[in-house]
Amino acid sequence: MMPHGSEQAVAGAVCAAVFIAAPSSGQGKTTVTAALARMLRDQGKVVRVFKTGPDYLDPQVLAQASGQPVEPLDLWMAGEAWCRQRLHEAALVADLILVEGAMGLYDGEPSSADLAARFGLPLVIVMDVKGMAQTAAALVTGLAGFRDDIHVAGLIANACASPRHRELIEAALPERIPLLAAMPRDPGLALPERHLGLVQAEEIREDLEARFEASARALEGEPLAEALLHLPGVEFAPGPLDTTMSPELQDALRGRVIGVARDAAFSFIYQANLDLLVRMGAELRFFSPLNDDHLPSCDALWLPGGYPELHGARLAANQSLADDIRHFHAADRPILAECGGMLYCLETLTDHADQTHLMLGLIPGRGWMRGRNGCQGMQTAELPEGDIRGHAHHRSVTEGTPDPIGHGRRQRHPAPGEAIYRQRCLTATYLHLFFPDNPAAVARLLRGDRVMDLPAEELPACN
Incomplete structure (x- = not known):
C-alpha cells in the first residue's frame, strides 16, 4: 500500500465542491461536467476535476475542458488516504472542485454515493429526460431519499426537448431539489464514443473545443450558474500521508x-x-x-x-x-x-x-x-x-x-x-x-x- 510517514499538523483547505452523479451510465455526466468546467474556466475560475473510479478516457476530455490535470478517485483502488490528499491539494488552488461519478449513483462497492458521503460533497444529479417528464422528478426524489448520509442539491435535465418539457419537470420537483439546468437535446453537444468509451481527446481536439463552448453557452443563464456562486465551502483535510517517501x-x-x-x-x-x-x-x-x-x-x-x-x-x-x-x-x-x-x-x-x-x-x-x-x-x-x-x-x-x-x-x-x-x-x-x-x-x-x-x-x- 502507499507508504505512510509521520502525520503532519496541516490545516484543512476549504473549497466549493460538487459531485456530478446520475441514475445510470449514459446519462451525460461527462458532457455536463465538461460543460460546467469550460463555463467556469471561461469566467476565469480555476476548476479542478476528478473522475470516480478507474478511467482513462473521460479524464482526457475533462482535462481539456478544464485546462487542469484530472485524476481518478477510487476508495478501493487508491484508498481513502490517497483520495483525501488529492482533494486537499486541489482545494488549495481551486475555486471549485468537480467530481464526476461512475455508473449509477449507488452502483458498485464502493459507489459514487459512498465517495460523496465520505468527503461531504453535495450531489447534483444529471438525468437524460428523453421520453419522460414528471417521472424524472420521481426518480431524482427517490435517489435523494435512498440514503440519509448524502445531500442532493439539484437536478440537471439532459436532452430536454423544449421549454414546455422543462416546465413539466420543474413543476413536479419537490422544493428541496431544484432544477438547476436543462441541457437541450442537441447531438452537437454530445461527446463522440467508440467501443471502450469516449473517443480520445487527442484525436478530436478541435471538435471537442466546439462542443465544449456550445455546451458551456447552454449552461449560461441557468440557475446552476447562480447556485455555484453560493455553494458552501467543503473542508478538505489532508490525508494521513507524508508528502515524502522513505x-x-x-x-x-x-x-x-x-x-x-x-x-x-x-x-x-x-x-x-x-x-x-x-x-x-x-x-x-x-x-x-x-x-x-x-x-x-x-x-x-x-x-x-x-x-x-x-x-x-x-x-x-x-x-x-x-x-x-x-x-x-x-x-x-x-x-x-x-x-x-x-x-x-x-x-x-x-x-x-x-x-x-x-x-x-x-x-x-x-x-x-x-x-x-x-x-x-x-x-x-x-x-x-x-x-x-x-x-x-x-x-x-x-x-x-x-x-x-x-x-x-x-x-x-x-x-x-x-x-x-x-x-x-x-x-x-x-x-x-x-x-x-x-x-x-x-x-x-x-x-x-x-x-x-x-x-x-x-x-x-x-x-
Missing part, C-alpha cells in the same frame, strides 16, 4: 531509465503512475510504437493499454521499433505490458474489421476483438513482487497463450480474475495497475528483481 523508496528506481509507450495506440496511463515513478528516482523516456523508428535507451519498458486494434497495420509495419523491443526482451530486461500492451506482445491481433496483423511475438498466442461484449472489474494482481490493485476493461480475447503464473483476485467474487503471464522478464496481463497502491512492488517489477523467498524454479528469469 529513503529506500525515494531511491528505489534511482538511475533507472524507463521507456514508456505513449501515442494514439497506447495512452491508458494514470498520471499518478508517472508521478510515482519519478518520485522513486526514475527518468521517463516516452516513445511511440506508431511513429518512432527505434526504442530509446532505457533499462525497463512499460507498454500501457490503449487501442492497438485501431492501429494494427501501422504497428505491424514498424518493424525497426518492433525488432528493438524483441532484442530488449531477449536481453532479459524488464517489460510490463498492460491490456493493449499485452495484445501488442502476442503473435497476432485481429481487429474489428477481421483483419489480422503481426505483433511482437513475445508471448505465444493471438488476440482478437469481440464487438460490444467484454470484461471489466476491480482486481488485485497477485505478482511475485507483491500485490498491486488495478482494474480490467477490455473487449478482446486471447487464445493459445501459455500457462499463466497467476491470476487477478477479484474484488468481491471468488472466481479467478485476469491471467498474468511471465515470459523471461516480461510481465503481461489484461489488468491496468495502479502503481501508488504498492510502490515497492512496482519498483521490484521494473528493476527485474529476483524475489528471494520463492523457490529457485519459480523465480522470474531476470538478471
Whole structure:
C-alpha cells in the first residue's frame, strides 16, 4: 500500500465542491461536467476535476475542458488516504472542485454515493429526460431519499426537448431539489464514443473545443450558474500521508531509465503512475510504437493499454521499433505490458474489421476483438513482487497463450480474475495497475528483481 510517514499538523483547505452523479451510465455526466468546467474556466475560475473510479478516457476530455490535470478517485483502488490528499491539494488552488461519478449513483462497492458521503460533497444529479417528464422528478426524489448520509442539491435535465418539457419537470420537483439546468437535446453537444468509451481527446481536439463552448453557452443563464456562486465551502483535510517517501523508496528506481509507450495506440496511463515513478528516482523516456523508428535507451519498458486494434497495420509495419523491443526482451530486461500492451506482445491481433496483423511475438498466442461484449472489474494482481490493485476493461480475447503464473483476485467474487503471464522478464496481463497502491512492488517489477523467498524454479528469469 502507499507508504505512510509521520502525520503532519496541516490545516484543512476549504473549497466549493460538487459531485456530478446520475441514475445510470449514459446519462451525460461527462458532457455536463465538461460543460460546467469550460463555463467556469471561461469566467476565469480555476476548476479542478476528478473522475470516480478507474478511467482513462473521460479524464482526457475533462482535462481539456478544464485546462487542469484530472485524476481518478477510487476508495478501493487508491484508498481513502490517497483520495483525501488529492482533494486537499486541489482545494488549495481551486475555486471549485468537480467530481464526476461512475455508473449509477449507488452502483458498485464502493459507489459514487459512498465517495460523496465520505468527503461531504453535495450531489447534483444529471438525468437524460428523453421520453419522460414528471417521472424524472420521481426518480431524482427517490435517489435523494435512498440514503440519509448524502445531500442532493439539484437536478440537471439532459436532452430536454423544449421549454414546455422543462416546465413539466420543474413543476413536479419537490422544493428541496431544484432544477438547476436543462441541457437541450442537441447531438452537437454530445461527446463522440467508440467501443471502450469516449473517443480520445487527442484525436478530436478541435471538435471537442466546439462542443465544449456550445455546451458551456447552454449552461449560461441557468440557475446552476447562480447556485455555484453560493455553494458552501467543503473542508478538505489532508490525508494521513507524508508528502515524502522513505529513503529506500525515494531511491528505489534511482538511475533507472524507463521507456514508456505513449501515442494514439497506447495512452491508458494514470498520471499518478508517472508521478510515482519519478518520485522513486526514475527518468521517463516516452516513445511511440506508431511513429518512432527505434526504442530509446532505457533499462525497463512499460507498454500501457490503449487501442492497438485501431492501429494494427501501422504497428505491424514498424518493424525497426518492433525488432528493438524483441532484442530488449531477449536481453532479459524488464517489460510490463498492460491490456493493449499485452495484445501488442502476442503473435497476432485481429481487429474489428477481421483483419489480422503481426505483433511482437513475445508471448505465444493471438488476440482478437469481440464487438460490444467484454470484461471489466476491480482486481488485485497477485505478482511475485507483491500485490498491486488495478482494474480490467477490455473487449478482446486471447487464445493459445501459455500457462499463466497467476491470476487477478477479484474484488468481491471468488472466481479467478485476469491471467498474468511471465515470459523471461516480461510481465503481461489484461489488468491496468495502479502503481501508488504498492510502490515497492512496482519498483521490484521494473528493476527485474529476483524475489528471494520463492523457490529457485519459480523465480522470474531476470538478471
